[in-house]
Amino acid sequence: xxLKEGDTLARIIVITSGKGGxxxxxxxxxxxxxxxxxxxxTAVVDFDVGLRNxxxxxxxxxxxxxxxxxxxNDEAGLNQALIRDKRCDNLFVLPASQxxxxxxxxxxxxxxxxxxxxxxxxxxxxxxxxxxEHGATMAMYYADDxxxxxxxxxxxxxxxxxxxxxxxxxxxxxxxxAEPIREYLLLTRYSPERVASGEMLGVEDVQEILSLDLLxxxxxxxxxxxxxxxGVPVILDKESDAGQAYGDMVxxxxxxxxxxxxxxxxxxxFFSRLFRG
Amino acid sequence: MxxxxxSARDTSSAAFELKAASFTLPIIRLLGSDMDAVAEQxxxxxxxxxxFFRNTPVVLDLSGLSxxxxxxxxxxxxxxxxxxxxxxxxxxxxxxxxxxxxxAMELAILGDAFVRRPKAAAARPVPKPESGPxxxxxxxxxSRVSKTGARxxxxxxxxxxxxxxxxxxxxxxxxxxxPVSSGAELMADGNIHVYGPLRGxxxxxxxGDAEARIFCQDLQAELVSVAGHYRVSENIPTxxxxxxxxxxxxxxxxxxxxx
Numbered sequence: 001x002x003l004k005e006g007d008t009l010a011r012i013i014v015i016t017s018g019k020g021g022x023x024x025x026x027x028x029x030x031x032x033x034x035x036x037x038x039x040x041x042t043a044v045v046d047f048d049v050g051l052r053n054x055x056x057x058x059x060x061x062x063x064x065x066x067x068x069x070x071x072x073n074d075e076a077g078l079n080q081a082l083i084r085d086k087r088c089d090n091l092f093v094l095p096a097s098q099x100x101x102x103x104x105x106x107x108x109x110x111x112x113x114x115x116x117x118x119x120x121x122x123x124x125x126x127x128x129x130x131x132x133e134h135g136a137t138m139a140m141y142y143a144d145d146x147x148x149x150x151x152x153x154x155x156x157x158x159x160x161x162x163x164x165x166x167x168x169x170x171x172x173x174x175x176x177x178a179e180p181i182r183e184y185l186l187l188t189r190y191s192p193e194r195v196a197s198g199e200m201l202g203v204e205d206v207q208e209i210l211s212l213d214l215l216x217x218x219x220x221x222x223x224x225x226x227x228x229x230x231g232v233p234v235i236l237d238k239e240s241d242a243g244q245a246y247g248d249m250v251x252x253x254x255x256x257x258x259x260x261x262x263x264x265x266x267x268x269x270f271f272s273r274l275f276r277g
Numbered sequence: 278m279x280x281x282x283x284s285a286r287d288t289s290s291a292a293f294e295l296k297a298a299s300f301t302l303p304i305i306r307l308l309g310s311d312m313d314a315v316a317e318q319x320x321x322x323x324x325x326x327x328x329f330f331r332n333t334p335v336v337l338d339l340s341g342l343s344x345x346x347x348x349x350x351x352x353x354x355x356x357x358x359x360x361x362x363x364x365x366x367x368x369x370x371x372x373x374x375x376x377x378x379x380x381a382m383e384l385a386i387l388g389d390a391f392v393r394r395p396k397a398a399a400a401r402p403v404p405k406p407e408s409g410p411x412x413x414x415x416x417x418x419x420s421r422v423s424k425t426g427a428r429x430x431x432x433x434x435x436x437x438x439x440x441x442x443x444x445x446x447x448x449x450x451x452x453x454x455x456p457v458s459s460g461a462e463l464m465a466d467g468n469i470h471v472y473g474p475l476r477g478x479x480x481x482x483x484x485g486d487a488e489a490r491i492f493c494q495d496l497q498a499e500l501v502s503v504a505g506h507y508r509v510s511e512n513i514p515t516x517x518x519x520x521x522x523x524x525x526x527x528x529x530x531x532x533x534x535x536x
Binding site: 158161162164165166168169175176180208209210211 | 294296436437438439440441442455456458459460461474476
């Protein structure tokens with residue numbers, strides 16, 4: 001494993017939401033894979049101790065030996081616990097422990113592990129658990145950037161808003177009066193048809209309520225479930241709309257200006273109806 | 278409850294950090310200056326829960342004293358409190374003579390502009406802090422709650438106020454130049470100004486100042502209140518929602534008026 005010291009400090013990105021089931025882990029896997037494919041050394045860390053999922057989405061569940069809590073407790077070295085992705089050499093996964101609970105994450109322990117990761121990675125993606133309790137606050141505490149994953153419905157939007165308040169007050173950057181965490185909005189499970197029929201909030205509505213930079217809109221897609229089942233981050237499914245949307249998101253995060261796609265109801269022409277059923 | 282705030286600023290690689298924090302402290306509200314009576318009654322209280330008072334910082338509230346009740350004997354009082362294990366840290370609501378006497382005993386004067394002395398308040402209107410536009414004050418672009426001075430309390434917030442956040446401007450006005458989300462709470466002893474959609478709760482005149490007002494550009498609030506008189510969203514006419522309004526008390530009735 002090529003963990004060499006002396007590189008520039010990593011940027012720590014937390015993927016958070018407050019609400020569960022909105023797509024945090026899917027987004028973590030996609031963002032980490034996207035950053036790594038663009039040549040950045042990237043680590044993705046599962047903070048959901050006790051409800052480990054990231055390893056499944058990343059397809060490395062059969063290679064987990066040591067985990068995050070082992071490293072915090074000095075029972076294993078970081079190099080022993082990190083799992084290299086088989087598809088991309090720049091990507092490493094630090095899985096959560098399934099047998100412990102969130103209290104195993106201490107502020108000092110998490111800080112120590114992230115510090116060590118910072119020595120040898122460009123980006124550290126922290127997959128936050130749902131809720132606003134200990135696990136979630138640990139995941140965001142050391143963050144430089146936050147991607148707030150939100151579904152276009154009122155309860156998810158309110159929970160995201162609550163999470164943004166916590167980001168602004170309980171992070172290391174807030175406590176040391178440093179520059180605040182950069183916050184981005186990612187809308188997932190977006191369905192233009194249901195927005196058109198008034199069942200879902202539209203992009204503008206959500207942006208109006210949360211007043212945040214929009215990093216991307218990921219449409220509701222079968223590809224996401226298929227990718228999860230197969231253990232392949234959906235961003236690798238370049239044919240699918242969700243995969244392309246995540247690709248755009250990564251480019252935007254790295255500073256590219258791209259128009260938002262998949263916002264309109266798809267108009268199906270005669271031929272597409274004929275061939276795509 | 279006493280809220281103490283200090284301005285916090287990060288210094289270079291220093292040996293300490295200067296930070297701000299709020300503490301809830303017990304307040305002893307004096308209703309007379311007879312120290313023997315205070316000693317006797319306090320002794321009875323402490324006997325009930327000696328552990329509660331041990332090493333507890335306390336604040337003395339002098340606003341309940343009338344002009345006739347005579348001078349407070351601070352040396353006696355401080356000695357008494359220390360004897361019971363309490364740590365007197367400051368006073369509030371005193372007049373200038375009382376404050377001077379308290380300072381002599383190394384007690385902090387806690388700024389609390391709207392603790393009114395009952396007699397004096399009835400006689401003359403409460404001086405209100407200036408409620409001009411926020412731009413007239415020199416404020417840093419910092420997103421944190423920042424204050425100018427201790428007395429002319431004025432709080433400016435430039436970041437969105439999120440669901441679950443509570444902001445309290447003690448002793449003065451609160452201005453927010455960003456959206457206030459539903460589930461957020463704004464509180465001020467003086468006026469509240471919101472230059473953005475107000476979707477949360479806003480409570481002006483928290484300590485009972487009936488002259489306080491709420492001004493907002495886009496009213497979508499869950500609840501608005503002035504000096505304890507409130508209206509919930511359900512009782513706000515639709516015609517007044519989403520438009521600039523001011524909210525004030527008119528003979529004990531909360532009125533919402535289009536600007």
